Amino acid sequence: MNTLTLMVVLAVLGLLVVVGAGLALVRRRGHGPGAVLDAEAAQASGTAEAPALDAPAPLSGRMARLRGRLRGQALGAGLLGLLSRERLDEEVWDEVEEVLITADVGVGPTRELVDRLRTRVAGASSREPAAVRALLREELLTLVGPELDRTLRTRVARDSAAGGEGVRPAVVLVVGVNGTGKTTTVGKLARVLVADGRTVILGAADTFRAAAADQLQTWGDRVGAPVVRGPEAGDPASVAFDAVRQGAQGGYDVVLVDTAGRLQNKVGLMDELGKVKRVIEKQGPVDEVLLVLDATTGQNGLVQARVFAEVVNVTGIVLTKLDGTAKGGIVVAVQRELGVPVKLVGLGEGADDLAPFDPEVFVDALLGD
Numbered sequence: 001m002n003t004l005t006l007m008v009v010l011a012v013l014g015l016l017v018v019v020g021a022g023l024a025l026v027r028r029r030g031h032g033p034g035a036v037l038d039a040e041a042a043q044a045s046g047t048a049e050a051p052a053l054d055a056p057a058p059l060s061g062r063m064a065r066l067r068g069r070l071r072g073q074a075l076g077a078g079l080l081g082l083l084s085r086e087r088l089d090e091e092v093w094d095e096v097e098e099v100l101i102t103a104d105v106g107v108g109p110t111r112e113l114v115d116r117l118r119t120r121v122a123g124a125s126s127r128e129p130a131a132v133r134a135l136l137r138e139e140l141l142t143l144v145g146p147e148l149d150r151t152l153r154t155r156v157a158r159d160s161a162a163g164g165e166g167v168r169p170a171v172v173l174v175v176g177v178n179g180t181g182k183t184t185t186v187g188k189l190a191r192v193l194v195a196d197g198r199t200v201i202l203g204a205a206d207t208f209r210a211a212a213a214d215q216l217q218t219w220g221d222r223v224g225a226p227v228v229r230g231p232e233a234g235d236p237a238s239v240a241f242d243a244v245r246q247g248a249q250g251g252y253d254v255v256l257v258d259t260a261g262r263l264q265n266k267v268g269l270m271d272e273l274g275k276v277k278r279v280i281e282k283q284g285p286v287d288e289v290l291l292v293l294d295a296t297t298g299q300n301g302l303v304q305a306r307v308f309a310e311v312v313n314v315t316g317i318v319l320t321k322l323d324g325t326a327k328g329g330i331v332v333a334v335q336r337e338l339g340v341p342v343k344l345v346g347l348g349e350g351a352d353d354l355a356p357f358d359p360e361v362f363v364d365a366l367l368g369d
Contacts, residue, residue: 054222056195056352063355066347067365069323075103076136076367083132088121104298105143105329109336113143137363143332144359148341152356153287153315154193154254168284169201169247169255173240173277175312176292177304178261181320181346183212185292186258187219188354189318189344193254195352200225201250203243203257205236205276216258222351226250236260236272237279244283274311288315290343295319295330302337309338318354320346328366331357 078099082092093114100110116139124131154170174189176182183206190200202220206212210232220227228246230239240257247255259276260269280286291314293301308314317334322345331342342357 053224054191054351056191056223059192059195059356062352063345063347063358063361066323066353066355067361069347069353070328070362070365075099075328076140079136080129080133080367083117083121083136084127084129086127093118100329103327103329104333106302106333106336109143109329109332113139116142133367137367140363140366141359144363145332145335145341146359148335150316150341150343150357152343154198156287167251169244169252170287171244171247171255171257171280171284172288172290173257173259173280173286173312174290174292174318175259175273175308175314176261180261180292180294182261182292183215183258184219185290185318185320185344185346185354186256187216188346188351189290190219190225190256191223191351192344192354192356193256194223194225198253199251200254200256201243201247201252202227203240203255204229205239205243206258206260207232207234207236207239208260212258212260237276240276241279241283244280248283270307270311277312289313290316290318291338292318292320293330293334295322295345298327298330299333301330302333305334305338309340314338314340316340316343318342318344318346319357323347323353328362331362 079096082088082096082099085092096117097110097114100113101107105113117136120135120139121127121132124135152172154172156168156170172189174182174186176185186202190202193200200223202216202225204213204216204227206216207230213227213229213232217227217229219225226246228239228243230236230242236259240259243257244255246252257276257280259273277286277289289312291305291308293305295301297304305314305317317338317340319331319334319342322328335341344354345357345362347353347355
């Protein structure tokens with residue numbers, strides 16, 4: 001190889017080295033640690049846009065808008081058809097009882113309603129369909145209990161312990177068995193409260209199921225409600241305690257505490273639920289204990305309700321899946337079983353399909369009005 005050829009080869013190799021070094025430098029600047037720091041700096045400087053929050057549907061009239069999803073029309077239609085017959089003998093009244101019991105109204109309330117209907121129909125001046133419908137509507141409404149206080153206790157007076165200068169948050173404990181839609185209900189309830197102008201913080205005290213905390217986090221993020229979480233399989237009472245403490249320190253209006261779904265026949269799990277409530281009460285009272293029940297479970301739901309009521313003093317019922325195969329009578333049965341009102345009902349899978357229970361809208365839907 002002569003001298004000229006050697007010089008050309010060396011020049012080409014030198015050029016390749018320079019180009020390679022330049023490419024490496026560009027790659028480091030675009031994808032190395034410096035790029036990460038630049039992205040973090042841009043985010044810290046506020047150039048990154050925060051995700052848009054949902055705007056929950058208005059709370060007022062929500063059940064009226066969803067009334068078409070109630071599937072209790074068979075109950076109303078069956079009763080209207082029987083009571084409009086020309087002759088009401090014992091066989092017809094037996095059929096009336098059967099319709100009511102099949103609709104999960106329960107034996108006691110059924111007999112009570114049939115006795116009242118017998119008396120009123122016997123003394124009625126007219127048996128026209130409109131008159132029978134009006135009579136039945138009045139009696140069904142009485143059975144559902146329009147006089148019950150269905151107010152959610154999510155507003156509290158000034159804390160006297162703080163000299164009247166501080167305001168503690170309302171604390172709502174949500175309980176129920178697995179599969180009832182409990183965690184989803186907590187998320188939807190947060191939307192209900194935000195729609196009503198309240199500030200909310202969530203406590204993910206279902207530490208036995210990692211997906212529950214993640215699910216609650218998603219619901220919270222959508223409406224700007226922070227979520228207090230703990231380690232997986234950690235102490236649920238500790239998470240609940242921290243949520244209430246942070247709610248008080250942050251000036252939030254409401255603390256919603258989700259609890260682990262549990263079977264009512266597991267003594268250890270029910271004892272743990274009682275512990276969660278007692279630990280929360282070290283900071284102040286629990287204002288509302290909502291029991292979430294699947295409306296399609298019928299009499300099994302009543303068994304669950306009875307046991308939960310013994311452990312945590314349930315103050316209100318949330319009936320989910322009332323738009324499915326549920327029978328409307330469960331509203332009456334569970335209220336009679338616990339002596340506490342149905343306060344909220346789930347009428348679909350949408351984010352804003354949880355509605356305050358309205359007895360008149362409910363009865364009208366049963367009658368197909």
